[in-house]
Amino acid sequence: MARARTAAVLDAVTDLVPRGALNPHVTGTFPPARAEEAPRAVENGHTRGKILIEVVA
Numbered sequence: 001m002a003r004a005r006t007a008a009v010l011d012a013v014t015d016l017v018p019r020g021a022l023n024p025h026v027t028g029t030f031p032p033a034r035a036e037e038a039p040r041a042v043e044n045g046h047t048r049g050k051i052l053i054e055v056v057a
Contacts, residue, residue, distance in 0.1 A: 025049035 003009075018020035027049035030038045038051045 026052055028052070029054050 007045050013022065017024060025048075027047045028038070028041055029052045035053045038053055041051055043046050
């Protein structure tokens with residue numbers, strides 16, 4: 001069965017995080033100026049969770 005990849009599904013999943021129903025296990029964040037370091041952290045095995053690049057709108 002194919003999974004729906006729609007904006008509605010993304011919104012529903014995103015709403016779970018602040019309620020504590022979903023823990024994406026973020027282990028590192030990088031500002032845009034250091035974004036090139038993010039893939040290296042994953043490739044070198046220095047992370048056990050999700051890596052985020054912080055974007056401020």
